[in-house]
Amino acid sequence: MSTDSRAAKAARIRELLDTEGEAVATNTRGFNQGRYDSVARLEDYEGLKDEARAIKEDAIERLPELLDELTETIEENGGTVYVAEDAADANEYIADVCADAEADRVVKSKSMTSEEIEVNDHLHSRDVDVVETDLGEWVLQLADEAPSHIVAPAIHKSRQGIAELFEERFDPDEPLETAEELTMFAREKLGERIEGADVGMTGANFLTADTGTMALVTSEGNARKSVTVPDTHVAVAGVEKIVPSVEDLRPFVELIGRSGTGQDITSYVSLFTPPIDSPTVDFDDPDTPITDGEIDREFHLVLIDNGRLAMREDPDLKETLYCIRCSACSNTCANFQSVGGHAFGGETYSGGIATGWEAGIEGLDTAAEFNDLCTGCSRCVEACPVKIDIPWINTVVRNRINEGGNGGRFDFLVNGLSPDAEDDASPTLQKRVFGNFETLAKLGSATAPLSNWMAHSRPVGWLLERTLGVDHRREFPAFRRQTLVKWARDRDGTAPTDPERRVVLYPDVYTNYMLVERGKAAVRALEALGVAVEVPSVPGSGRPPLSQGMIDTARAKAEGVAEALDPYLEDGDDIVVIEPSDLAMFTGDYERLLPAEDYEPLAANSYELIEYVYGLLENGASPETLSVADSSETVAYHSHCQQRTMSLEAHTVAVLTECGYDVTTSDVECCGMAGSFGYKSQYYDLSMDVGENLAGQLREADADHVLASGTSCTDQIGDLLASEPRHPIELLDPAR
Amino acid sequence: MTTRSDTYDRFADKAAAYDVELTRTEVESLPETISDMLETPAVGAPLPWDGCSLPESVTTDPTPAQLNAAVSGVTAASLAVADYGSLVLEATPGGAEPASLFVDEHVAVLREQDIVPDMAAAFKWFGDRFRETRGSAIIATGPSATADMGALVKGAHGPKTVHVVVIP
Numbered sequence: 034m035s036t037d038s039r040a041a042k043a044a045r046i047r048e049l050l051d052t053e054g055e056a057v058a059t060n061t062r063g064f065n066q067g068r069y070d071s072v073a074r075l076e077d078y079e080g081l082k083d084e085a086r087a088i089k090e091d092a093i094e095r096l097p098e099l100l101d102e103l104t105e106t107i108e109e110n111g112g113t114v115y116v117a118e119d120a121a122d123a124n125e126y127i128a129d130v131c132a133d134a135e136a137d138r139v140v141k142s143k144s145m146t147s148e149e150i151e152v153n154d155h156l157h158s159r160d161v162d163v164v165e166t167d168l169g170e171w172v173l174q175l176a177d178e179a180p181s182h183i184v185a186p187a188i189h190k191s192r193q194g195i196a197e198l199f200e201e202r203f204d205p206d207e208p209l210e211t212a213e214e215l216t217m218f219a220r221e222k223l224g225e226r227i228e229g230a231d232v233g234m235t236g237a238n239f240l241t242a243d244t245g246t247m248a249l250v251t252s253e254g255n256a257r258k259s260v261t262v263p264d265t266h267v268a269v270a271g272v273e274k275i276v277p278s279v280e281d282l283r284p285f286v287e288l289i290g291r292s293g294t295g296q297d298i299t300s301y302v303s304l305f306t307p308p309i310d311s312p313t314v315d316f317d318d319p320d321t322p323i324t325d326g327e328i329d330r331e332f333h334l335v336l337i338d339n340g341r342l343a344m345r346e347d348p349d350l351k352e353t354l355y356c357i358r359c360s361a362c363s364n365t366c367a368n369f370q371s372v373g374g375h376a377f378g379g380e381t382y383s384g385g386i387a388t389g390w391e392a393g394i395e396g397l398d399t400a401a402e403f404n405d406l407c408t409g410c411s412r413c414v415e416a417c418p419v420k421i422d423i424p425w426i427n428t429v430v431r432n433r434i435n436e437g438g439n440g441g442r443f444d445f446l447v448n449g450l451s452p453d454a455e456d457d458a459s460p461t462l463q464k465r466v467f468g469n470f471e472t473l474a475k476l477g478s479a480t481a482p483l484s485n486w487m488a489h490s491r492p493v494g495w496l497l498e499r500t501l502g503v504d505h506r507r508e509f510p511a512f513r514r515q516t517l518v519k520w521a522r523d524r525d526g527t528a529p530t531d532p533e534r535r536v537v538l539y540p541d542v543y544t545n546y547m548l549v550e551r552g553k554a555a556v557r558a559l560e561a562l563g564v565a566v567e568v569p570s571v572p573g574s575g576r577p578p579l580s581q582g583m584i585d586t587a588r589a590k591a592e593g594v595a596e597a598l599d600p601y602l603e604d605g606d607d608i609v610v611i612e613p614s615d616l617a618m619f620t621g622d623y624e625r626l627l628p629a630e631d632y633e634p635l636a637a638n639s640y641e642l643i644e645y646v647y648g649l650l651e652n653g654a655s656p657e658t659l660s661v662a663d664s665s666e667t668v669a670y671h672s673h674c675q676q677r678t679m680s681l682e683a684h685t686v687a688v689l690t691e692c693g694y695d696v697t698t699s700d701v702e703c704c705g706m707a708g709s710f711g712y713k714s715q716y717y718d719l720s721m722d723v724g725e726n727l728a729g730q731l732r733e734a735d736a737d738h739v740l741a742s743g744t745s746c747t748d749q750i751g752d753l754l755a756s757e758p759r760h761p762i763e764l765l766d767p768a769r
Numbered sequence: 770m771t772t773r774s775d776t777y778d779r780f781a782d783k784a785a786a787y788d789v790e791l792t793r794t795e796v797e798s799l800p801e802t803i804s805d806m807l808e809t810p811a812v813g814a815p816l817p818w819d820g821c822s823l824p825e826s827v828t829t830d831p832t833p834a835q836l837n838a839a840v841s842g843v844t845a846a847s848l849a850v851a852d853y854g855s856l857v858l859e860a861t862p863g864g865a866e867p868a869s870l871f872v873d874e875h876v877a878v879l880r881e882q883d884i885v886p887d888m889a890a891a892f893k894w895f896g897d898r899f900r901e902t903r904g905s906a907i908i909a910t911g912p913s914a915t916a917d918m919g920a921l922v923k924g925a926h927g928p929k930t931v932h933v934v935v936i937p
Contacts, residue, residue, distance in 0.1 A: 110903050168925060169917035185917070192919025212920035219918070220926055228837075244899040254870060254913035254927025261866050279899050283892040286908070294916075298853050301927075302908040304895060309905045311860040314867055319834040323864050 039502045039715040047718050049376050053189035054722065057181065057373035060188045064364040065702070067295015068416065074297065075287070085284040086420045089355035092276050093345060099242045099275045100336070106245040111308050112332035116272065119339050120150035127152055127234075127267055128159045130333050134265045136161055136231035142249070142256035143167035144236025145183055145358060146337055147269045149381040149394065152234075163234075164226045166255035168219050175202055181374040183383060184293045184360040189373050223255070228316040233259035237270040238357065239285060240334075243278040245306055247334075250289050252300040260305055264313045265331045272336045273345075273354040279304075285357055288418040293359040307332035344393040349429040353389030355419040362386050362413035362423050367674075367703035368406050371722045377406045385413045385423040392430045401434045405716070408707030409580050410674035411617065425625065431582025435460035460583055463502045467709035468581035471573035471590075474546040477512035485511045504717040510547045510748060517545045517552035521568035532565035536645070537601045541612040542573040543744035551759070554766035555611055555642055561658040561767045562649045567606075571597040574615040579622060580708045588626045591618070595631040608639040611760065613676035613743050614708070616641050620679065641676065643742075643761055647684040650691060660769040662693030669734035670696055670761065671727060671750065673743035674703040685742065685761050692765060697734040701727045704741075706749035720749070728753035738764055776851045777935075780884050783854025787911025788923075789931045796936050799878070800824040803843055806932060808874055812836055813843035814865035816878055821936065829863070842872035846879040846933070848894060852887045853910055856933065857894075860905040875912075875928040879935050 072078045092099060104114040117123030131139060139161055141147065153163045153174075165174045169187035173180060176198055180186030187195070196209050199218060209215050235256050237247040247268055249256045260266055276282065282304070290296040308330035312323040344350040363369045363384030366377070374383025379391030379399040385407055392400040407427035414422060460468065477484040487493050488509040497503040517540045536559060544552040552568070559566045575590030598608060610616040619639040623632045640648070650656055668689055672682035682698065689696045705723025710716055731739055731754060739758040741747050751757035763769070781791050794802040804824035812835060813827040827843050828835055844865040848857035856877050860866040869875045885891050891908070898904060913927030923929045 166926070167917070168915050172917065187917055195918055212918040212922050215918040216915055216922040216925060220924070223926070228833075241899075243896075244903060246899055246905070252913065253915045253917075253925035255925070257866065257870050257907065258926055261860075261870065279896040280892045282895075283888050286892075287888050298855060298908070298910050300909065300911055300914050303905075304899070304908065305860075305905045306899055306903045307905075309860050309866075310862055310903075311866040311905070312862065312864050314833050314836060314871075316833045316837075319837075320832050322830040322832050323836065323867065324830045324862065328862060 036499055036502070042715040043718060046372060046376055046716070049372050050718060050722050053181065053373050053375060054371055056191050057189050058370050060185060061364045061370045064294050064360070065370070068292055068361060068364065071291035071295050071297050075291070081284045081288055082418055082420055085288055085418055086355065088276055088281045088284065089419050093273060093351065093354050096272065096275065096345060099277060100272060102242040103240060103245065103275050106242060107334055110245045110306060112245065112334060114334045114336065116336045116338060123150045123269065123335050123337050124152055124155035126335060127269070128155060128161070130265065130267055131156060131159070131161050131232055134231055134331070136265070138162040138164065138226065138230050139232040139234050140164050140166050140227050140230040140259045140263070141234040142236070142251065142259045143170050143186065144234070144269055145381060146236050146271050147234065148180065149339065150269070150337060152269065164223070166223050166227060166259055168216065168253060171219060171223060172198065179375070181378070181383065182360060182363060183358050183374070189375065227258050227262055230259070230263045232265045232267060233263045234267045234269065235259060237268050237274055238289070239282055240270060240275045241277070241279050241282065242275055246279055247305050247307070248282050248286070249303040249305065250299050251303065254301060257301060257303060260303070260307070260309060261311055262314045264329060266307050267333045267335060268307070269335045269337065272338055272341050289357055289359050292361040292416065292418040293364070340394045349426065350389055350393050352421045353386060353393060353426060355421055356386050356390070357419060359418060360384060361416040361418065365412045365416040365702055367410065367412070367701065367705060367723045368408065368719060370702070372719055377403050379403060385427065386421065388430045389426040397430065397434055397437060400430050404431055404434060408703065408710045410703040410707055411678040412674050412702045415678055428579060428582055428584065432584045435464065435582050460581060462500065463713065464581040464583070466501050467712070468578035468583045468586060470577040470709070471542045474512065474542050478514060478516055478546040481512040481514040498714055502714045503712050504714040506717060507712050507752070512546050513549045515549065516540070517549050518568055518570050520549065520553060521556060528565045529560060529563050533563045534607060535565045535567070536607045536609045537598065538566050538568050539571060539608055539610045539615065540568050541610070541615045544611050548744060548747065548760070551611060551763055554760070554763045554768070555609070557768050558646065558659055558762055558765050559609070562646065562654045564649065567601070569597065574618040575626070576614050576618050577708065579618070591623050591626040595627055595635060598635060602634045602638055607645070608635065609642050609645045610639055611642045611762070613641060613673040613679070613681070617675040617679060641679070641681045641684070643685040643688050644681050646765070647688050650688065656692050658767060659692055659765040660767055666694055666738065667736040668694045668696045668738045668740055668764070669699070669731050669736035671699040671704060671731065671741045671746055671758070673741070673746055674707070676742055688765070689761060694764070697736060699727055699730045701730065704746040704749040706745035708745055711745070711749060724749050724753050740764060776884050776886050777881060780849050780851040780854060783851065784933065787854055787931070789854065789911055789933060791933045791935055793935045796820055799934065799936060802934055803827070803876060806876065807843070808840040810835065810839050811841040811843060812839040812868045812872065814845070814861055814863040814868045816845045818845070818880065821878070831864070831868070836867055836871045839872050841874040841876060842868040843876045843878065844869045846877040847883065847906065848891060849879050849884040850888060850891045850908070851884055855908050855910040857891065858907045858909050866907070870927050872928055873924065874930045874932065876932045876934060879933050881935050881937055
């Protein structure tokens with residue numbers, strides 16, 4: 034990406050932050066909080082998610098068979114099934130159905146799949162009037178805008194903006210102000226459109242092969258009217274929407290509303306088995322009872338392939354097909370909360386999972402437009418009701434984009450920095466530098482303090498921004514000449530004489546070369562708790578290259594880590610990790626990077642530092658050996674996104690509390706820095722906007738100590754509060 | 770006198786969260802009870818149970834014009850799901866679907882024995898029923914609603930209020 038295109042991207046993001054950011058943030062954060070509240074009311078949330086996941090895995094596995102069964106069932110019911118290869122094929126078929134029905138008007142209920150094929154434009158070109166009847170979609174149709182959210186399409190528009198739009202388009206007799214007035218106005222206008230409709234078009238959230246039933250998850254009642262009134266019903270759905278039986282709908286019905294908008298269930302879950310056994314309502318014949326005569330309905334199910342069957346054959350994109358389009362991954366994403374789907378989205382889909390959809394349906398170029406907005410923070414993983422590893426899909430697609438990448442003008446600058454460039458690949462220069470951060474850190478440490486003076490000098494800052502897109506408003510972290518490994522090797526032994534346990538403290542790149550104090554504190558605290566600590570030289574975890582989509586480089590790092598730690602694991606040592614994103618590598622991502630015999634022992638024996646302290650205290654160690662609170666010391670603590678996904682925030686809170694500190698925690702999903710993301714000039718404003726949400730909470734807590742577990746969080750909070758937070762272990766350090 | 774079961778209470782609690790009120794009555798007094806709570810003009814679909822009838826003020830087999838003019842609609846609920854406060858409204862050739870949809874106030878008549886505890890029980894019922902009838906039904910929870918205009922509004926396209934009359 035060139036300096037100019039980075040600047041253009043930054044400008045576009047800034048514009049969206051200004052114009053749509055506030056409405057998007059309020060609504061998505063509301064949905065996200067609603068999700069937490071609603072799933073907490075379920076007795077067995079995890080069990081339901083497992084059930085939903087298993088149904089989808091099975092259904093996608095057996096898709097060809099289920100497709101045949103569904104076709105047979107629907108034909109038996111009196112409907113027609115058409116499997117469309119692509120958008121053009123689907124649109125031709127739908128236009129023919131409309132022509133056969135001599136339709137002048139189609140009323141539609143909200144359907145992302147119909148957005149995907151752009152059927153409205155096609156029907157308009159055939160002189161068929163298409164009216165969106167979902168209120169949000171109708172607003173966008175009037176405004177000629179694209180959805181910014183897959184469930185709440187007009188989430189970026191304020192009430193006032195909608196009032197102005199109606200004013201301009203309809204010039205109503207009475208001015209419209211309140212949400213109630215706007216809704217009733219829309220209801221009346223759309224009611225008239227539905228009365229005169231010839232065809233009703235819907236999507237389908239799920240289709241059951243055993244009965245030909247389609248589930249539609251809605252709230253307004255417009256889908257019911259669109260199906261009930263006209264005599265012709267066209268449903269448009271991706272082929273991946275089929276599940277085997279009616280009973281399989283149950284976990285999805287219980288999860289979809291909760292996961293998306295935080296409602297236990299939406300107002301209407303329609304279970305239509307078309308053609309439906311209900312009289313049509315012919316408003317052209319207003320005085321004949323609707324129940325007179327035979328019910329004569331037509332039903333066409335248009336199943337869209339458009340790349341899906343190929344995705345099914347692609348081991349990494351396949352999981353995308355499990356997606357039930359609930360929007361949890363959008364609402365829980367800190368970047369999405371700030372900027373919405375007009376930035377974080379492709380041609381049709383938006384949010385974390387959109388990378389999978391757009392890569393499969395439109396291609397890598399479309400996915401490349403927004404794929405970088407996923408920072409891999411992993412908060413969407415636990416939010417997803419079908420447990421899709423969304424960050425992995427984003428990483429794989431990023432890797433593929435890299436492989437089709439460019440050779441840049443400034444390649445010479447990083448030749449020495451990135452000796453292990455991907456095979457046949459050329460990620461952008463910016464990605465390669467951040468991906469090879471370990472090399473940079475080693476160099477910076479070896480030449481500190483000169484390297485720090487250089488990095489902080491204006492000419493170098495300028496060069497970094499021009500060539501690598503490192504934002505000049507960010508300070509590069511200071512490298513330390515004495516690494517943690519060197520310190521541990523050179524110091525006088527204070528190891529316990531008869532240790533209960535032996536651990537390897539993993540010297541992650543940040544702790545080893547930069548945040549050395551937290552490493553020293555960790556060694557002292559563990560030793561005080563009766564543990565023998567070793568700090569051997571171990572390679573970086575591979576998190577930075579993985580974040581840049583450089584999977585081969587990450588795999589090489591993973592192999593190096595496994596090799597270095599193997600003798601210790603053989604000896605029965607535990608591995609203690611300070612940096613949460615590195616622990617997430619060991620216990621999660623390495624499963625995809627290493628053979629099982631290397632991954633499993635490492636994952637089983639690795640612990641987050643304070644989680645380990647928690648375990649020691651639980652097993653009888655005394656908190657008095659640590660630095661406990663004086664009277665009523667208060668702490669404002671920001672955990673780390675991946676730490677929270679691993680359910681390890683509670684351990685830090687518990688240990689600090691046990692040591693007498695009064696702890697307040699942040700509830701933001703991510704600090705906004707997310708590794709290198711916040712350093713990139715094109716994303717600086719977005720990163721700071723996300724961070725401001727956290728900074729507000731930390732300021733409000735007004736605590737004696739501000740603590741953070743991750744390096745990125747430490748850098749970000751340092752920039753936001755102009756004072757760097759410490760790691761919890763530094764507060765507990767016996768030497769404090 | 771029927772004893773109020775736990776399931777009934779749970780259904781009543783959950784429904785109340787959506788401002789859906791329950792009124793209990795005996796089969797004999799059903800027409801009068803409905804009549805008292807109705808706003809006219811009213812439409813409806815015949816109730817499927819022996820001995821249960823609608824008041825005369827309810828027009829069954831409505832014309833489109835009558836449907837449009839109706840304020841209230843009375844239909845049967847086949848099932849209720851206690852955990853969610855939801856009603857199951859089946860589409861019928863007699864027009865239950867439009868009668869419950871085109872009105873401001875929907876009055877659903879429910880037999881207490883048809884309240885099931887949870888979605889697992891409801892979907893067992895749907896599976897058996899749909900495989901046999903290939904029918905359609907709506908799981909309706911509270912009135913129709915939208916937040917698309919900047920705040921939660923009831924009565925987006927469908928009813929603004931829902932009332933349930935429970936018979937033994």
